[in-house]
Structure formats: structure tokens, C-alpha cells
Amino acid sequence: LIEVRGVHKLYTVGSQEVRALDGVDLDIRRGEYVAIMGASGSGKSTLMNLIGCLDTPTRGSYRLDGLAVERLRDEELARVRNRQIGFVFQTFHLLPRTTALANVELPLVYARMPRGERHELARKAIAEVGLSERSHHTPNELSGGQRQRVAIARALVNQPSILLADEPTGNLDSTTSDEIMELFDRLAAAGKTVILVTHEDDIAEHARRVIVMRDGKVISDRQQPGS
Amino acid sequence: LIEVRGVHKLYTVGSQEVRALDGVDLDIRRGEYVAIMGASGSGKSTLMNLIGCLDTPTRGSYRLDGLAVERLRDEELARVRNRQIGFVFQTFHLLPRTTALANVELPLVYARMPRGERHELARKAIAEVGLSERSHHTPNELSGGQRQRVAIARALVNQPSILLADEPTGNLDSTTSDEIMELFDRLAAAGKTVILVTHEDDIAEHARRVIVMRDGKVISDRQQPGS
Ligand SMILES: Nc1ncnc2c1ncn2[C@@H]1O[C@H](COP(=O)(O)OP(=O)(O)OP(=O)(O)O)[C@@H](O)[C@H]1O
Numbered sequence: 001l002i003e004v005r006g007v008h009k010l011y012t013v014g015s016q017e018v019r020a021l022d023g024v025d026l027d028i029r030r031g032e033y034v035a036i037m038g039a040s041g042s043g044k045s046t047l048m049n050l051i052g053c054l055d056t057p058t059r060g061s062y063r064l065d066g067l068a069v070e071r072l073r074d075e076e077l078a079r080v081r082n083r084q085i086g087f088v089f090q091t092f093h094l095l096p097r098t099t100a101l102a103n104v105e106l107p108l109v110y111a112r113m114p115r116g117e118r119h120e121l122a123r124k125a126i127a128e129v130g131l132s133e134r135s136h137h138t139p140n141e142l143s144g145g146q147r148q149r150v151a152i153a154r155a156l157v158n159q160p161s162i163l164l165a166d167e168p169t170g171n172l173d174s175t176t177s178d179e180i181m182e183l184f185d186r187l188a189a190a191g192k193t194v195i196l197v198t199h200e201d202d203i204a205e206h207a208r209r210v211i212v213m214r215d216g217k218v219i220s221d222r223q224q225p226g227s
Numbered sequence: 228l229i230e231v232r233g234v235h236k237l238y239t240v241g242s243q244e245v246r247a248l249d250g251v252d253l254d255i256r257r258g259e260y261v262a263i264m265g266a267s268g269s270g271k272s273t274l275m276n277l278i279g280c281l282d283t284p285t286r287g288s289y290r291l292d293g294l295a296v297e298r299l300r301d302e303e304l305a306r307v308r309n310r311q312i313g314f315v316f317q318t319f320h321l322l323p324r325t326t327a328l329a330n331v332e333l334p335l336v337y338a339r340m341p342r343g344e345r346h347e348l349a350r351k352a353i354a355e356v357g358l359s360e361r362s363h364h365t366p367n368e369l370s371g372g373q374r375q376r377v378a379i380a381r382a383l384v385n386q387p388s389i390l391l392a393d394e395p396t397g398n399l400d401s402t403t404s405d406e407i408m409e410l411f412d413r414l415a416a417a418g419k420t421v422i423l424v425t426h427e428d429d430i431a432e433h434a435r436r437v438i439v440m441r442d443g444k445v446i447s448d449r450q451q452p453g454s
Pocket residue numbers: 134137140141142143144145146171172173238239240245246247265266267268269270271272273274317
């Protein structure tokens with residue numbers, strides 16, 4: 001499903017070259033449940049953005065479901081993203097003057113879903129992350145963990161076949177974390193491909209495979225029982 | 228040092244009343260090392276903002292070092308904040324088009340420190356959080372954990388007597404977390420007052436006192452050995 005080959009991502013800041021990804025080869029099959037770990041700055045979010053078709057490599061290639069992503073035009077890329085991928089961003093990226101409910105509906109608006117059906121699915125997704133009583137709050141009227149949960153609900157609402165979640169429990173207490181991990185586990189059990197970036201071992205333990213990154217490279221890649 | 232009495236914080240969203248703080252009484256003495264825990268949405272950040280003089284209660288009073296905070300004028304409040312308090316925000320609040328170094332210098336600019344001395348202290352603070360090689364990056368050229376560390380450096384740069392840190396390790400891997408906790412432990416050992424919001428038990432264990440919140444109230448408040 002996901003085929004990353006010889007991928008490099010280079011930035012130039014002033015006179016300094018930053019190697020965010022420094023030669024990554026990776027295969028992830030449909031339905032795998034993967035955790036990506038590694039030190040702060042090791043390239044995890046950069047890799048996630050690449051896999052999620054939100055960024056392109058400086059060098060190397062990325063195939064998603066056989067499609068060479070760099071050859072897709074913008075509208076095709078946007079359609080692939082909207083239909084196949086749900087993304088929980090490390091910094092949430094919620095629309096500031098928009099209610100939680102409207103934020104969660106957004107992927108369904110892009111998918112041209114009629115309003116009644118859209119409302120219903122968004123309400124369900126918000127209920128699944130325990131925020132029914134906050135659906136009319138805008139992001140600045142929500143706590144950090146509530147914003148994170150709105151971002152999660154938005155990623156799940158159009159039932160994507162691939163869920164990419166970058167530090168999805170970073171702002172959540174352990175009880176709420178468990179509730180979110182239950183959602184992700186259920187998705188994985190239903191055959192979806194789930195890829196989480198996390199720095200917490202308890203969270204990584206839910207996955208069947210753990211990839212560790214350092215300095216823009218994959219330094220370890222192991223199977224594990226999962227939970 | 229910190230005296231919270233009968234504090235309530237109410238919001239109205241549409242027709243709904245939200246009790247972010249629902250009757251809080253709290254005393255924190257100078258030099259205490261405190262962890263605040265509790266479920267997402269329980270009022271931790273709201274309480275922190277109150278203690279940090281960034282917000283005022285709907286009802287009740289707050290004294291900082293004997294001063295009735297609600298009676299201070301804006302410039303006095305700003306001066307108290309700048310001189311006594313370092314605040315690490317849950318969502319960082321970095322200036323977007325400004326380098327890491329310039330972001331960290333900001334409290335010293337407000338304190339009217341001359342440029343050479345400012346640069347030096349800011350460079351030191353950035354080195355202490357392991358980001359010397361990223362000092363000229365702007366926030367969007369930094370990873371999530373790097374932004375968090377810039378926010379931490381900025382809170383420490385003017386050597387505040389009170390450090391308030393809201394989920395300071397939420398985006399950090401365990402090695403980087405340990406480095407940050409060493410900084411905080413050293414501050415506490417030097418007699419500073421340190422108050423952390425965290426949802427991780429390992430982090431809370433560093434403190435000498437753990438306060439747990441639920442639904443806008445303090446439901447437990449215990450001493451512990453610390454580490
Ligand atoms: N401006 C606001 N308007 C309305 N409600 C608000 C506002 N700010 C916060 N709230 C509500 O007040 C409650 C407490 O918020 P607070 O940010 O203090 O929670 P928290 O304990 O820090 O949560 P988290 O662990 O998720 O960061 C939440 O239920 C939130 O929805």
C-alpha cells in the first residue's frame with residue numbers, strides 16, 4: 001500500500017542544510033498497525049506528511065496504492081487525500097472561528113456530502129471522542145485535550161482506509177487516552193491501516209510493528225504482539 | 228506566595244454555562260514543587276492562567292505574594308508577570324515569523340535588558356534545551372518538540388521565581404523529557420516555585436505535591452517524596 005523508496009527531505013535555513021529525511025526506504029502493507037517512535041527532531045512528522053500526501057520528497061519516490069504520488073496533479077492528490085486518508089496533526093490545525101462540529105464536518109464538505117448526512121456523521125464522530133457537550137464551542141473555547149480530540153474526530157469522520165495520527169494522545173490524560181486508543185484499535189481490527197507517531201511506550205504497545213527513527217533515518221523496524 | 232480563594236470561572240457558550248473552575252481554594256508556598264493532574268477539560272489550564280496573572284476569576288480572589296491581583300492595573304500586572312513568572316503554554320504561543328533565538332529574547336526585551344546581555348542569556352537558555360543548532364529557525368521550520376523546547380527556554384530566560392509549565396513534555400520523547408525535567412528539578416532545588424500541569428505519572432513523580440482536579444474543582448491534594 002505504502003512504498004517509500006530512497007526518500008530524502010532537505011531544507012536550507014540560511015547557510016545551513018537540514019536533512020529532515022536522510023534516505024528512507026519503507027513498505028507498509030494494507031491493514032498494518034504501525035507505531036513510529038524516535039527523538040524530537042528525528043523526522044517522524046516529516047515522514048508522516050510525506051505518507052499523507054501533504055509534502056513531496058527532495059529526492060526519492062513514494063507510491064500509494066501503486067500510484068506514483070509525485071506524478072499526480074493537485075486536484076487528484078486532494079481527492080486521494082480526502083477519500084483515503086485521515087490525518088491527525090501534531091498541532092491540530094483546526095479552523096479558529098469554526099465550531100467543533102463544523103471543523104469535523106469539513107472533510108465531508110470536500111467530499112460533497114449532503115448537509116443532513118454530514119451533520120449526522122460529524123455528530124457521531126464527536127460523540128465517539130466524548131465531546132458531544134462541546135460541539136458548539138470554537139477551538140479557543142476548548143481545552144488542549146478537547147482540541148486534540150476534535151482533530152481526531154475530524155480525521156475519522158469520513159471513515160478513511162488509512163489513519164495517520166501524529167502524537168494523538170500528547171495532551172490527553174490516561175483515561176481519555178485509553179478511550180482514543182480503543183477507537184484506533186477498533187479501526188485496525190476492522191482492517192484499516194493505522195500509523196501512529198508517539199513517544200509513549202504504552203501507546204506504541206497497541207501496534208503490531210514499531211519503527212524507530214533517528215536523524216532522518218529508520219534505525220529499527222520490528223514486529224511485536226500488539227494488544 | 229499563591230493564595231486562591233473561592234475562585235470560580237464561568238463561560239457562556241450560546242445558552243450553555245460552562246464552569247471551568249467551580250470553587251477552588253488553594254495555597255502554594257514559595258519554593259514548593261507542585262504537579263497538577265486531572266482529566267482533559269477539568270480546569271488545569273484555566274487555573275494556571277489565573278495563577279500566572281493571564282486571566283481573572285468570575286468570582287473569588289487571588290493574591291500573589293500578598294498583592295490582590297484583581298486590583299492591579301494592566302502595566303503593574305504586566306510587570307509582575309514579566310519579572311516573577313515564567314510560563315510555558317500548552318500551545319506554545321511562539322511568534323510565527325521570529326527565530327527561536329528572538330522568541331526566547333522576548334521577555335528580556337520587555338525587561339529593557341541591553342542587547343548584548345539579552346543575546347547571551349537567550350543563547351544560554353537555548354543551549355540548555357538542546358537547540359543551539361536550531362536558534363535561527365522560525366517555528367514552522369521546527370519540529371513539534373523543538374517548538375515546545377523554545378517555549379520552555381523562553382519561560383526560563385529571565386530566571387523567574389515562579390515557573391508555570393502546562394504539559395511541558397507532551398511532545399517530547401523520553402530522553403528529551405528527562406533533560407527538561409532535570410532543568411525543572413534544578414530550579415526547584417534552587418528554591419524556585421515550580422508548578423507543572425501534566426498527565427504523565429512519571430513526570431508528576433518529580434514534584435513534592437500532587438493536586439488532582441475534576442470538573443473545575445480540586446478533588447485531592449497530597450504530599451509525596453519527589454525525586
Ligand atoms: N473560552 C472558553 N469558553 C468556553 N468554555 C471554555 C473556554 N475555555 C475553556 N473552556 C472550558 O473550560 C473547561 C476547562 O478548560 P481547561 O482548558 O482549563 O481544561 P484542562 O484541564 O486544561 O484540559 P486539557 O487537559 O484538555 O488541557 C473545558 O471543559 C473547556 O471546554
